Amino acid sequence: LDDIVKRGELRVAVQTQGPPFSLIDSKGERTGSSVELAKLMAQEMGVKINFLDFDWDGLIPALLSGKADLLVADMTPTLARAMKVAFTNPYMYTGSTVFTKGDGKFKTADDCKAPGTKIAVLLGATGEKEAKKAFPEADIKSYKGGGPLLLDAVNNGQADCGVNDVSAVKGQSTAYPAGTFTIMPDLLSKEPLAFATRYDEPDLLIWMNLFLDQVTIDGRLEQNLNYWVNSEDWKKDH
Amino acid sequence: MIEFRGVNKWFGPLHVLNDIELSVQPREVVVVCGPSGSGKSTLIRCINGLEQIQKGDLVVDGQRLGDKATDMTLLRTEIGFVFQSFNLYPHKTALENVTLAPIHVRKTPRAQAEEYGRELLVKVGLGDKFDAYPAQLSGGQQQRVAIARCLGMRPKIMLFDEPTSALDPEMISEVLDVMVSVAEEGMTMMVVTHEMGFARSVAQRVVFMDRGAIVESGTPDAFFSNARTERARAFLGKILRH
Amino acid sequence: MIEFRGVNKWFGPLHVLNDIELSVQPREVVVVCGPSGSGKSTLIRCINGLEQIQKGDLVVDGQRLGDKATDMTLLRTEIGFVFQSFNLYPHKTALENVTLAPIHVRKTPRAQAEEYGRELLVKVGLGDKFDAYPAQLSGGQQQRVAIARCLGMRPKIMLFDEPTSALDPEMISEVLDVMVSVAEEGMTMMVVTHEMGFARSVAQRVVFMDRGAIVESGTPDAFFSNARTERARAFLGKILRH
Amino acid sequence: MIWQQLESLYGSYPLALRGLGMTALLSLIALAGGTLIGFGLGILRTAGNRVLAGIIGAWVDLIRGTPFLVQIFIVFFILPELGLELDAFSAGIVALVNLNACFICEIVVAGIDSVPKGQVEAALASGLARWQRMRLVVLPQAMRVVLPPLVGQYVLLVKDSSVVSAIGLTDLTRVGWLVVQRVPNGLLVFFLVGVGYFIVCYPLILLARRLEARLGAGQGEVQL
Amino acid sequence: MLENFSFRTIGEYLPLFGQGLVTTVWLSVVSFAGALLVGIVLCALNLQRSRPLRAPAKAYIDIIRSTPLLVQLYFLYFGLPRLGIILPEFVVGVLALSLNSGAYVAEIVRAGILSIPRGQVEAAIASGMTYRQRMRLVILPQAFKVTIPPLLSQAIVLVKDSALLSLISVAELTRAGQLLASDRFMPAEGFLTVAAFYLLLYYCLKGVAALSGRWLGLRPARGRA
Numbered sequence A: 001l002d003d004i005v006k007r008g009e010l011r012v013a014v015q016t017q018g019p020p021f022s023l024i025d026s027k028g029e030r031t032g033s034s035v036e037l038a039k040l041m042a043q044e045m046g047v048k049i050n051f052l053d054f055d056w057d058g059l060i061p062a063l064l065s066g067k068a069d070l071l072v073a074d075m076t077p078t079l080a081r082a083m084k085v086a087f088t089n090p091y092m093y094t095g096s097t098v099f100t101k102g103d104g105k106f107k108t109a110d111d112c113k114a115p116g117t118k119i120a121v122l123l124g125a126t127g128e129k130e131a132k133k134a135f136p137e138a139d140i141k142s143y144k145g146g147g148p149l150l151l152d153a154v155n156n157g158q159a160d161c162g163v164n165d166v167s168a169v170k171g172q173s174t175a176y177p178a179g180t181f182t183i184m185p186d187l188l189s190k191e192p193l194a195f196a197t198r199y200d201e202p203d204l205l206i207w208m209n210l211f212l213d214q215v216t217i218d219g220r221l222e223q224n225l226n227y228w229v230n231s232e233d234w235k236k237d238h
Numbered sequence B, C: 001m002i003e004f005r006g007v008n009k010w011f012g013p014l015h016v017l018n019d020i021e022l023s024v025q026p027r028e029v030v031v032v033c034g035p036s037g038s039g040k041s042t043l044i045r046c047i048n049g050l051e052q053i054q055k056g057d058l059v060v061d062g063q064r065l066g067d068k069a070t071d072m073t074l075l076r077t078e079i080g081f082v083f084q085s086f087n088l089y090p091h092k093t094a095l096e097n098v099t100l101a102p103i104h105v106r107k108t109p110r111a112q113a114e115e116y117g118r119e120l121l122v123k124v125g126l127g128d129k130f131d132a133y134p135a136q137l138s139g140g141q142q143q144r145v146a147i148a149r150c151l152g153m154r155p156k157i158m159l160f161d162e163p164t165s166a167l168d169p170e171m172i173s174e175v176l177d178v179m180v181s182v183a184e185e186g187m188t189m190m191v192v193t194h195e196m197g198f199a200r201s202v203a204q205r206v207v208f209m210d211r212g213a214i215v216e217s218g219t220p221d222a223f224f225s226n227a228r229t230e231r232a233r234a235f236l237g238k239i240l241r242h
Numbered sequence D: 001m002i003w004q005q006l007e008s009l010y011g012s013y014p015l016a017l018r019g020l021g022m023t024a025l026l027s028l029i030a031l032a033g034g035t036l037i038g039f040g041l042g043i044l045r046t047a048g049n050r051v052l053a054g055i056i057g058a059w060v061d062l063i064r065g066t067p068f069l070v071q072i073f074i075v076f077f078i079l080p081e082l083g084l085e086l087d088a089f090s091a092g093i094v095a096l097v098n099l100n101a102c103f104i105c106e107i108v109v110a111g112i113d114s115v116p117k118g119q120v121e122a123a124l125a126s127g128l129a130r131w132q133r134m135r136l137v138v139l140p141q142a143m144r145v146v147l148p149p150l151v152g153q154y155v156l157l158v159k160d161s162s163v164v165s166a167i168g169l170t171d172l173t174r175v176g177w178l179v180v181q182r183v184p185n186g187l188l189v190f191f192l193v194g195v196g197y198f199i200v201c202y203p204l205i206l207l208a209r210r211l212e213a214r215l216g217a218g219q220g221e222v223q224l
Numbered sequence E: 001m002l003e004n005f006s007f008r009t010i011g012e013y014l015p016l017f018g019q020g021l022v023t024t025v026w027l028s029v030v031s032f033a034g035a036l037l038v039g040i041v042l043c044a045l046n047l048q049r050s051r052p053l054r055a056p057a058k059a060y061i062d063i064i065r066s067t068p069l070l071v072q073l074y075f076l077y078f079g080l081p082r083l084g085i086i087l088p089e090f091v092v093g094v095l096a097l098s099l100n101s102g103a104y105v106a107e108i109v110r111a112g113i114l115s116i117p118r119g120q121v122e123a124a125i126a127s128g129m130t131y132r133q134r135m136r137l138v139i140l141p142q143a144f145k146v147t148i149p150p151l152l153s154q155a156i157v158l159v160k161d162s163a164l165l166s167l168i169s170v171a172e173l174t175r176a177g178q179l180l181a182s183d184r185f186m187p188a189e190g191f192l193t194v195a196a197f198y199l200l201l202y203y204c205l206k207g208v209a210a211l212s213g214r215w216l217g218l219r220p221a222r223g224r225a
């Protein structure tokens, strides 16, 4: 933390392909739910912010190698991951959901349990694990390259249905004509999302947890989430 | 057997064959000589269609080149061509070089083609080199394989384009010896060469070319002892001096 | 000027130079002949260090090759070498070929080097080809440029490795003429060649090699009219016959 | 629908231009640096020092044999642990230059080896020193053989440069991924990305072909 | 990242790497066979005299060479379904790699054929061989020899390019590394292991190239200053 203040700059690693948490708006500016929260953090610290955007592959090395002070993405704090990085307290809960094509033959999540159903997930994302657990008989296909690719795969028929984070699915599917996709109402799981930093920065971790408490209390977190995640208000502005 | 009637050829603006009139009788041996670039190679390459003529008639073995009715591929099997640079197939042994065309073009059964091929290699003095690859042979040996390769097709005509000029001096005679024996068996031959000894002893006629035209033509004796034109005398002076 | 004392050389297991003893005096012209593969090229290539000897002493212009004190690069500037295949630099004009080494090795001022270069090209009969690229020259012309290129360094010794054997017959004499004139100016020369006319008229000595050894050595007259060894006679029979 | 997408695509054109600019800039620097170092390595490798040639050869193998993505990660994330801190752009440049130098080294060695031995001997016989032989005789002739594949390598370089998006540089390919989040027509977006690369690469390919035709004209093409 | 490098975890993931390696090898072999096929057909077209046959082949080669494989892959994977063709990922991947590498193979083969000395062709013509006989008996066997080394280089490129197929959920070698990186947050372990496996494949191919060079009797280097 001292270093950050001395440097006068907070370096944050974000993922490029993850609306509504992180995206490039039509003006080419980086924004999104997590991004705005990070900006708030920097503001509270009284330092400038510097975003480093990476593909999923680059996020973790960026944090581990010290290129970034913290990692702000829609990342689930699994115990295996927590062996390597220090997660904050969860700032929101989400879950994986199942979606299919609007006019598809799958009506409920249980339909997908049929053996051989092709299910699109993102490589390494929690959706992948949930899908494997929920649909053991299905044919799981893990893609790389972000949520929109899943939507495309389902839309084009390469997969029967997709499993991904609910807010991501909601956020991304609106770019398609209404009714293209059916999003199942029931979640496969409830998952926390958290920010991450390194274990050798315990003071930063404490500070971030405190920050999350503060914004929860004063409503700024809720405001953020309502704008970005729980509604589609942001689409109008960006 | 070969008849040039007013043959002309151009490479772009360059007039390489200029109104050639020449007729070669069966069993005749004709030597062609002349300065570099005078069109000697072009002349004999036209005969088997490696170059095309643009004006005049060229009749080979009774067939007019360029006619629709003339099957060039077939006609070529009647004409052997020996190159200055041998052009043996490097990926085939000596025997395979000789039998390749008979087997695939003439459809001779392999056993028969190989028998004849061995016979020919023995004849050119390479009875111990059936399975050698070209790279393992000296220049003189390669050229003798090349001659055997032509003979393998039992051609009616053989054309030679400076067959000895890429050879070491000691190897020249071994190739010339083979050519002499082919001539003595009655082959119709056109030979581009500067080996005047060969011309003297074997040729019925020597043709001298300069700048795309036939300048002189006559018996070897007449040509060497008293060439009519100044150009031929100057040329002979140069190549016989050293 | 050049002195071989018990020189031996092997290529792997192949013994290519076998106890060579030979001494060439200043202003002497020595012709080397012999069958292909007998080691002629290797012999003269050793003199300017294109090949290294493995046993014996080779002293050139007073300096022992292989000695630490001998600066090969410097010594090479005293020795001109003319190759069978000309080896002109294809990306340089005739004049540039001649002036390249004087300018970069001798550090002659460009203007002066060019003047001398032009003079030499005129001398070899190429006064109109200063700016021609090698590809635009005939073989004989290229070889004459190559000789001019050597002369440009004002060498004390000139070595020739079959300088005319890649040439058309009419061009041979133009190159030989230049070589004769170089010899007449008193250059020390070693020439590998089969041009016996040249040997007869210019050489003080003919050396005959076979299988890596010097078999005979004598005046041209003695060598051509009555060679002592059977091998030399057989060789002469072959190359003089045709 | 399509119109609406095109419209929002149009809105992204500054981003696209920035991507194209980044691709071009990366390629250009890597091209210049890679060529320079590649020639240097190639010349050193043929200079006759076995140890040096072995080291360069091993390095070239290492680079040719491993994925470029891994090389970038090593430069950007692992070198700092050894005390060499680079920002994303410099790291991308370093990795790209190194990659290209290695490929170009191979091309240059092939070119140098294609120069007839007689040329070197002629230069040797006239007393030219090693570096003079290389500069005045060998390299100018090697260029005939080197140029066409060299330009071909530049085309590959332009395309390889997209891998640097992994460490956060916004090049043309990455712009594609960014835009596709808002305009869910991947085919259209990546078609345009393809067009962008085509615009940069195709002239290079034409150039390579021209060089090949011009330099090959001397030998004369085979009539089959 | 390096100070607590965990070989143990790599060991845990080794079966996954093994499967990935097998897939990558299998994928590359099939794709390279396809690339040879595509390349030879393209090259045959490209060497025709008739323009209508030559032009499309040339255009295809140019377009493939001037666009990234990623774009081509995207088009095949998401474009074909628009035409009603849905193929398994593995097949699409093989198709993309074959079509892409085929363009390069075509150029290599063409260069090989054109490198055959003119005299060889003339000798074959003079002995009365037809176009097809010349090709089959004289030109192609010799061209084969010249093309082997550049073809093996192209194979190396193809092996590395196949990593891109992890994008469309083909479980090849690179993906194993990515899994290790994102499940356990061990990027160094993941990617360095991947690199080691690719290097292994590279040396195997290089060994094959050296062997085939010796077997075909290619001459060693010359002309060094």
Ligand SMILES: Nc1ncnc2c1ncn2[C@@H]1O[C@H](COP(=O)(O)OP(=O)(O)OP(=O)(O)O)[C@@H](O)[C@H]1O
Residues within 6 Å of the ligand: B011, B014, B016, B034, B035, B036, B037, B038, B039, B040, B041, B042, B043, C168
């Ligand atoms: N394919 C070609 N294209 C253009 N010009 C050519 C071609 N082949 C030959 N020529 C030119 O045609 C002329 C005659 O060439 P040709 O090879 O027939 O001469 P030549 O008498 O055989 O000479 P040499 O003794 O050198 O073999 C020369 O000026 C040559 O440059």
Ligand SMILES: Nc1ncnc2c1ncn2[C@@H]1O[C@H](COP(=O)(O)OP(=O)(O)OP(=O)(O)O)[C@@H](O)[C@H]1O
Residues within 6 Å of the ligand: B168, C011, C014, C016, C034, C035, C036, C037, C038, C039, C040, C041, C042, C043
């Ligand atoms: N670099 C080399 N490596 C191995 N063997 C060689 C090498 N150069 C020459 N030889 C062999 O050494 C022997 C002598 O070669 P050299 O070139 O000196 O003969 P030559 O008398 O000049 O023959 P030619 O008249 O054919 O030029 C030959 O058997 C040749 O094959």
Ligand SMILES: [Mg+2]
Residues within 6 Å of the ligand: B040, B041, B042, B161, B162
């Ligand atoms: Mg000719």
Ligand SMILES: [Mg+2]
Residues within 6 Å of the ligand: C040, C041, C042, C161, C162
């Ligand atoms: Mg020799």
